[in-house]
Amino acid sequence: MSKARTSPVRSAAAHAILITYTVVALFPVLVIIINSFKERRAIFRSPLSLPNAESFSLIGYDTVLAQGDFLLYFQNSLIVTVMSITGVLLFGAMAAFALAEYRFRGNPLMALYLALGIMIPIRLGTVAILQMMVAGGLVNTLTALILVYTAQGLPLAIFILSEFMKQVSDDLKNAGRMDGLSEYRIFFRLVLPLVRPAMATVAVFTMIPIWNDLWFPLILAPAESTKTITLGAQVFIGQFVTNWNAVLAALSLAILPVLILYLIFSRQLIRGITSGAVK
Amino acid sequence: MEFASSRKKPIRWHIAVFLAPAVFVYTTVMILPLFGTLQFSLFRPSLVGQAFVGLDNFRTLLGDPRWSASFWNALWNNTWFFIIHMLVQNPIGVLLAALLSSPRLRLRGFYRTAIFVPTILSFVIVGFVWKLLLSPIWGVAPGLLDLVGLKGLFAPWLGKEEYALTTLGLISVWQFVGIPMMLIYAALLAIPDEILEAAECDGITGMGQFWKIKLPLILPSIGIISVLTFVGNFNAFDLIYTTQGALAGPNFSTDILGTFLYRTFFGFQLQTGDPNMGATIASMMFFIILIGVCLYLFVIQTRLRRYQF
Numbered sequence: 001m002s003k004a005r006t007s008p009v010r011s012a013a014a015h016a017i018l019i020t021y022t023v024v025a026l027f028p029v030l031v032i033i034i035n036s037f038k039e040r041r042a043i044f045r046s047p048l049s050l051p052n053a054e055s056f057s058l059i060g061y062d063t064v065l066a067q068g069d070f071l072l073y074f075q076n077s078l079i080v081t082v083m084s085i086t087g088v089l090l091f092g093a094m095a096a097f098a099l100a101e102y103r104f105r106g107n108p109l110m111a112l113y114l115a116l117g118i119m120i121p122i123r124l125g126t127v128a129i130l131q132m133m134v135a136g137g138l139v140n141t142l143t144a145l146i147l148v149y150t151a152q153g154l155p156l157a158i159f160i161l162s163e164f165m166k167q168v169s170d171d172l173k174n175a176g177r178m179d180g181l182s183e184y185r186i187f188f189r190l191v192l193p194l195v196r197p198a199m200a201t202v203a204v205f206t207m208i209p210i211w212n213d214l215w216f217p218l219i220l221a222p223a224e225s226t227k228t229i230t231l232g233a234q235v236f237i238g239q240f241v242t243n244w245n246a247v248l249a250a251l252s253l254a255i256l257p258v259l260i261l262y263l264i265f266s267r268q269l270i271r272g273i274t275s276g277a278v279k
Numbered sequence: 280m281e282f283a284s285s286r287k288k289p290i291r292w293h294i295a296v297f298l299a300p301a302v303f304v305y306t307t308v309m310i311l312p313l314f315g316t317l318q319f320s321l322f323r324p325s326l327v328g329q330a331f332v333g334l335d336n337f338r339t340l341l342g343d344p345r346w347s348a349s350f351w352n353a354l355w356n357n358t359w360f361f362i363i364h365m366l367v368q369n370p371i372g373v374l375l376a377a378l379l380s381s382p383r384l385r386l387r388g389f390y391r392t393a394i395f396v397p398t399i400l401s402f403v404i405v406g407f408v409w410k411l412l413l414s415p416i417w418g419v420a421p422g423l424l425d426l427v428g429l430k431g432l433f434a435p436w437l438g439k440e441e442y443a444l445t446t447l448g449l450i451s452v453w454q455f456v457g458i459p460m461m462l463i464y465a466a467l468l469a470i471p472d473e474i475l476e477a478a479e480c481d482g483i484t485g486m487g488q489f490w491k492i493k494l495p496l497i498l499p500s501i502g503i504i505s506v507l508t509f510v511g512n513f514n515a516f517d518l519i520y521t522t523q524g525a526l527a528g529p530n531f532s533t534d535i536l537g538t539f540l541y542r543t544f545f546g547f548q549l550q551t552g553d554p555n556m557g558a559t560i561a562s563m564m565f566f567i568i569l570i571g572v573c574l575y576l577f578v579i580q581t582r583l584r585r586y587q588f
């Protein structure tokens with residue numbers, strides 16, 4: 001029965017296609033990283049060969065680390081991302097719990113209202129957001145970015161988390177109520193730990209667009225002290241277009257942290273996607 | 280009786296406490312600015328601050344030749360950008376997902392992880408990486424074409440008006456193909472084994488099984504992916520801005536609504552910024568996305584048959 005499903009020819013063809021596409025996906029990234037470790041002449045003479053003793057050079061990295069304030073940019077990105085994710089997860093889980101747990105008048109309407117933002121991108125409100133931030137004196141602060149990203153992440157987070165919270169057993173919560181736990185304690189002590197996998201999924205989904213965003217840092221916080229790493233890399237590379245060593249090194253420095261984080265969390269991310277939450 | 284008892288029920292403050300922070304942030308930072316932008320598009324600066332001008336800004340955008348030429352150019356480019364994604368990204372995503380979900384495939388985890396890598400990279404990285412690879416100065420792309428004997432086909436694709444937008448579309452496909460792949464893969468895994476075994480008993484296997492059994496079952500997922508692609512594409516900006524700059528060169532051939540909005544709002548080079556016209560363009564984008572999403576919800580989704588397992 002199951003033998004009929006896999007013939008060697010078909011599985012070889014499947015592997016051939018998948019390997020081809022894997023090469024397409026990884027090749028550009030690898031070329032950049034390999035060449036960032038080579039000296040200038042080697043970059044042009046043989047871009048596809050690995051660096052050897054003769055062509056190995058770290059001059060690009062020296063330039064980048066001496067010029068750009070990448071540590072500060074990195075720190076800004078980290079603060080913005082961590083604070084926004086915290087806001088999205090905490091506020092999103094609270095609202096999702098209210099929608100999933102209690103019946104009250106206007107519940108479906110509230111759920112619909114909060115889900116609107118999944119389809120309509122926050123970017124279209126940029127004009128008014130900028131005016132609001134100017135009025136509030138928040139331009140060129142990380143707070144502006146954190147507020148925008150929290151609002152941006154909430155709709156999807158509430159949608160996914162409330163689906164998961166509906167699955168938490170009622171018996172458990174009612175047992176908690178019998179023991180005299182307040183509704184707040186039921187949420188924080190009983191429900192939150194049970195939906196931890198869903199929270200991790202939401203965290204990863206929220207993190208990638210925030211970390212990579214160029215639009216809002218460019219508009220709301222372009223000052224030197226509040227640049228995120230994405231904006232910093234954009235500006236830096238724009239200035240060094242002719243210094244190939246520096247450009248390649250800057251790109252590699254921008255790729256590596258995300259790549260490492262992804263490899264650590266990829267299992268979690270893929271499990272989250274395939275668990276059916278976003279079907 | 281029941282009415283009386285429900286009236287006496289105490290107000291459940293905890294519901295309000297749970298909802299308040301999310302509703303507050305979402306409303307003030309997202310919903311109000313969206314409406315603020317729509318409202319702003321109905322005004323123009325005058326001697327005494329902002330004056331209400333009704334739909335004049337929209338008339339200018341669509342009627343004044345200087346504006347309308349740029350607008351229709353951006354809208355058409357954006358549509359072409361979307362068509363490329365629908366024709367290339369989504370079929371490749373479905374193909375990869377179908378292969379990945381075939382039973383007893385080895386190295387499945389490796390393929391999944393590797394093919395998703397471009398999706399996690401920022402537009403800045405993706406834009407510059409491809410700009411370097413396609414650069415005629417460095418010569419990685421011509422070198423590779425030379426290996427397969429097609430060197431004559433090489434052209435500075437990002438610099439030619441007729442190729443630049445298509446090239447950027449394909450770069451964007453390269454970056455995002457992981458998303459349809461993952462979502463379709465999840466949908467394929469959710470198909471119960473019994474259905475597939477029943478199909479095998481009836482002699483439907485391999486390609487036939489995919490077309491006749493699996494594809495109809497994953498159509499709702501493909502629909503959702505199409506909407507996500509639509510919203511994402513009509514909202515795109517970053518990739519074009521990093522590779523071609525705010526002028527979306529060569530000669531505006533890669534100008535899409537996002538870059539047009541940015542240029543109008545902030546101004547660029549000789550042109551000064553015009554927040555009201557910027558808000559008008561943002562409102563047009565809002566309506567286009569709204570129409571697209573409604574079309575999907577009321578026309579397409581209602582016709583898709585959903586199967587309950």
